[in-house]
Amino acid sequence: MEITKQRFINIHKYALFAGIAFYLYSIFVSKSLQFGIFFVLAVSCFNLLQLRFFQGRPRLAAHTWLVPALVAIFTSSVLMEKGPGASKPLYTAITLIISLIPLLLLATGKAVEKASQRPRLEVVNFRIIVQTLVFTLYLAVSANTWILGTKHELLFWGMFHVFTVAIFPFLFGRVLCGWLCPNATLQDALHKNLTYKRPISRLPRAIEEQSHTTAMYLREGDKSAPFFPFTLLLAWFPMFFTETVFDLTTVPWYPTVFLYGLLICSFLLPWRKLCTHFCWLSSYRGLAGQASLWRIRYNKSNCKDCKVCFAEAACPFYIDIRNQDNEMPATCCLCFSCMEACPAEGCLTFRRAKEEKERIRAIGKTA
Ligand code: SF4
Ligand code: SF4
Ligand code: SF4
Incomplete structure (x- = not known):
C-alpha cells in the first residue's frame, strides 16, 4: 500500500470516524466506556499536527499509535460507567481495535513522498509538544471528572482557567489560544491537514458582524461595532447555565457532546471561526494580551x-x-x-x- 499525502490524512480521518462511532456506541448503546478511547483522539491530533514530520515516515508514525493501545491495556480495569452487561474484556478489545487500525495501516504502508527537509523552528516544535500533552491531559481529566465523577480535577481546571484567563495574557498574550487550549489544538490539527474547502465558508451576516473581538474593540465613533456580542448569548451562556443548574458533572454525554460538537464544527467551519465568534474568552484575552511582554x-x-x-x-x-x-x-x-x-x-x-x-x-x- 502506498501512503500519499492524501492517503496519510484519510487514514486518520477514518480512524477518527471509527473512534466516534465506537465512542457513541459505547455511551448510548452499551452504556460503558474505556479510558483508552480518549487517547485515540489525542494520538490522531498528534499525528495530524506533526504531519510534516511524519510525511514519508509512516512506520515512525505507526509507533505513536502504541500509546492508545498501551493506555487501553493499563486502564482496562476502569470502565467509565458500569452499565448493564458491561464487559471489561469486550471494551478493552474495542479500544484496542480502534487504536490498532491506523497502526496496522501505517506499519504496512509504503511512503511515496519524501519527508520534509526544511527544519522546524524550535519554538514551533516546542509548541506542538505542549499542545499535544495538554490536549491529552484534557481528555484524560475530562473522562475522570465527568464520567467517574471526581471533583479534584474540576478544581484543577477551575484554577487552570483562573491563571490562564486572568493572569497569563498580560505576560504572554494569547499564548493560551495557540499553545494550550484543547479547542484550538483540535481545530489546528483538523484545519492544517484536512484541507478541503469547508462547506460553511461564511456565517450568517448577523453573526459575522458580532465577533467577540470586534465587540471588544470599540473604536471612537465606530457606531457599527456591537456593544454586546450576540454569539456570547447564543453559544456560551446557555451552556454554562445548563452546566450549573442541572449539575452535569458525572453526566457522560456532556463531554461527549461538547467534544464532538467541536469536532463537527471544525469539519464545517473555516479555521478558528469558533474562536473568533463563539468563545467567550477570546475577547478578554485579546484585550489583556495587548500589553503582552512576549x-x-x-x-x-x-x-x-x-x-x-x-x-x-x-x-x-x-x-x-x-x-x-x-x-x-x-x-x-x-x-x-x-x-x-x-x-x-x-x-x-x-x-x-x-x-x-x-x-x-x-x-x-x-x-
Ligand atoms: S514578513 Fe511576511 S511578507 Fe515579509 S518577508 Fe516575511 S513572510 Fe514575506
Ligand atoms: S479563543 Fe477560546 S476556543 Fe479559541 S483558542 Fe482561545 S480560549 Fe480556546
Ligand atoms: S497568530 Fe500571531 S504568531 Fe501565529 S501566525 Fe498569526 S501573527 Fe503569527
Missing part, C-alpha cells in the same frame, strides 16, 4: 513583501503582521507559524532591530 517583532527593512506570513496556511487568524507596527494583533495567539514560514532572515523575530525601533518612534508609537 510578542513577534517585525523588522520592515528585511521584509520581501512576499505575503507568505499571513497566507491561510500560516496564520490561523489571517493576520498581516506587517501592518501592526508595535501593536499586538488582537487575535495573535503567538503560534509563531508566520515566523517559521517567513523566508527572509531577521524579518520576523523576537527582537526588534535598532532601525525598526527608530522607525516606530518616528511615527509616534512606543518601540
Whole structure:
C-alpha cells in the first residue's frame, strides 16, 4: 500500500470516524466506556499536527499509535460507567481495535513522498509538544471528572482557567489560544491537514458582524461595532447555565457532546471561526494580551513583501503582521507559524532591530 499525502490524512480521518462511532456506541448503546478511547483522539491530533514530520515516515508514525493501545491495556480495569452487561474484556478489545487500525495501516504502508527537509523552528516544535500533552491531559481529566465523577480535577481546571484567563495574557498574550487550549489544538490539527474547502465558508451576516473581538474593540465613533456580542448569548451562556443548574458533572454525554460538537464544527467551519465568534474568552484575552511582554517583532527593512506570513496556511487568524507596527494583533495567539514560514532572515523575530525601533518612534508609537 502506498501512503500519499492524501492517503496519510484519510487514514486518520477514518480512524477518527471509527473512534466516534465506537465512542457513541459505547455511551448510548452499551452504556460503558474505556479510558483508552480518549487517547485515540489525542494520538490522531498528534499525528495530524506533526504531519510534516511524519510525511514519508509512516512506520515512525505507526509507533505513536502504541500509546492508545498501551493506555487501553493499563486502564482496562476502569470502565467509565458500569452499565448493564458491561464487559471489561469486550471494551478493552474495542479500544484496542480502534487504536490498532491506523497502526496496522501505517506499519504496512509504503511512503511515496519524501519527508520534509526544511527544519522546524524550535519554538514551533516546542509548541506542538505542549499542545499535544495538554490536549491529552484534557481528555484524560475530562473522562475522570465527568464520567467517574471526581471533583479534584474540576478544581484543577477551575484554577487552570483562573491563571490562564486572568493572569497569563498580560505576560504572554494569547499564548493560551495557540499553545494550550484543547479547542484550538483540535481545530489546528483538523484545519492544517484536512484541507478541503469547508462547506460553511461564511456565517450568517448577523453573526459575522458580532465577533467577540470586534465587540471588544470599540473604536471612537465606530457606531457599527456591537456593544454586546450576540454569539456570547447564543453559544456560551446557555451552556454554562445548563452546566450549573442541572449539575452535569458525572453526566457522560456532556463531554461527549461538547467534544464532538467541536469536532463537527471544525469539519464545517473555516479555521478558528469558533474562536473568533463563539468563545467567550477570546475577547478578554485579546484585550489583556495587548500589553503582552512576549510578542513577534517585525523588522520592515528585511521584509520581501512576499505575503507568505499571513497566507491561510500560516496564520490561523489571517493576520498581516506587517501592518501592526508595535501593536499586538488582537487575535495573535503567538503560534509563531508566520515566523517559521517567513523566508527572509531577521524579518520576523523576537527582537526588534535598532532601525525598526527608530522607525516606530518616528511615527509616534512606543518601540
Ligand atoms: S479563543 Fe477560546 S476556543 Fe479559541 S483558542 Fe482561545 S480560549 Fe480556546
Ligand atoms: S501573527 Fe503569527 S504568531 Fe500571531 S497568530 Fe498569526 S501566525 Fe501565529
Ligand atoms: S513572510 Fe516575511 S518577508 Fe514575506 S511578507 Fe511576511 S514578513 Fe515579509
